[in-house]
Amino acid sequence: MKRALVTGANRGIGLEVVRQLLVREYEVFLTCRNPQKGEQVLDFLGDSTGQLHIIELDVSEEELVNKAARRFAERYDRLDVLVNNAGVLLDRSESILSVSEADLNETWNINVLGALRVTRAFLPVLRNSEDARVINVSSLAGQLSSMGVWAPAYSLSKTALNAVTCILANELSSDGIAVNAVSPGWIKTDMGGLDAPGTLEDGADTIVWLAEEAPSSLVGQFLRDRKSVPW
Numbered sequence: 001m002k003r004a005l006v007t008g009a010n011r012g013i014g015l016e017v018v019r020q021l022l023v024r025e026y027e028v029f030l031t032c033r034n035p036q037k038g039e040q041v042l043d044f045l046g047d048s049t050g051q052l053h054i055i056e057l058d059v060s061e062e063e064l065v066n067k068a069a070r071r072f073a074e075r076y077d078r079l080d081v082l083v084n085n086a087g088v089l090l091d092r093s094e095s096i097l098s099v100s101e102a103d104l105n106e107t108w109n110i111n112v113l114g115a116l117r118v119t120r121a122f123l124p125v126l127r128n129s130e131d132a133r134v135i136n137v138s139s140l141a142g143q144l145s146s147m148g149v150w151a152p153a154y155s156l157s158k159t160a161l162n163a164v165t166c167i168l169a170n171e172l173s174s175d176g177i178a179v180n181a182v183s184p185g186w187i188k189t190d191m192g193g194l195d196a197p198g199t200l201e202d203g204a205d206t207i208v209w210l211a212e213e214a215p216s217s218l219v220g221q222f223l224r225d226r227k228s229v230p231w
């Protein structure tokens with residue numbers, strides 16, 4: 001049974017990724033900063049043939065992340081798929097000229113450093129997989145070739161997450177660990193809002209495809225709808 005860990009998975013796209021991986025008979029670690037919120041989603045997940053574990057994991061603090069990774073490694077020797085999905089959007093209606101340093105820092109800490117520190121902490125167990133995949137949930141808001149003025153803290157955090165993806169992909173390719181970034185599309189979630197055209201299934205599609213079906217030779221790419229797009 002393949003093992004996958006998803007961050008920020010108590011709602012939205014992360015929760016749907018968990019659901020789809022359970023249907024595909026994965027052993028899934030649904031991680032969230034408040035485990036009680038994780039318990040509340042069991043109905044959504046329904047019956048499935050996979051195995052579910054709920055783990056407390058706040059990606060914003062190095063010590064908490066390292067503790068969660070140590071606990072994981074005490075019980076499990078291997079992790080096959082890591083989905084760095086946790087993210088915040090704090091500055092939807094802000095300008096780069098006025099967005100607060102507090103919002104810039106918090107967004108950076110969760111969206112960029114969060115993904116990096118979780119990847120680093122879980123690297124020993126990822127290295128024990130024969131086909132490890134790290135999937136960073138990014139956004140077209142971070143695409144330099146189409147950069148506008150919307151949500152500057154969020155946008156630059158996703159550009160930086162894309163850079164983290166490239167550097168990790170280069171660093172880890174000799175270990176056989178495939179690292180890629182995904183834009184899930186504009187999806188109806190708490191973050192995406194009610195006007196978003198995409199369903200949860202749409203948002204999870206490329207992430208689950210990368211986890212399960214994409215060739216392991218696919219590395220260091222920014223993907224949307226299962227296809228590479230410009231950075």
Ligand SMILES: NC(=O)c1ccc[n+]([C@@H]2O[C@H](COP(=O)([O-])OP(=O)(O)OC[C@H]3O[C@@H](n4cnc5c(N)ncnc54)[C@H](OP(=O)(O)O)[C@@H]3O)[C@@H](O)[C@H]2O)c1
Pocket residue numbers: 007008009010011012013014032033034037057058059060084085086087088110137138139140183184185186187188189190191192193196
């Ligand atoms: N929805 C879209 O249209 C869209 C578009 C492009 C990219 N994305 C990306 O897709 C990912 C998921 O977005 P979503 O739409 O599903 O958002 P969402 O519904 O707002 O869910 C965000 C998740 O991240 C978690 N989170 C936030 N800070 C965290 C932390 N410090 N530690 C652990 N978990 C934390 C939240 O947990 P709490 O419940 O505890 O707050 C929640 O589970 C994000 O990376 C987002 O940037 C979304």
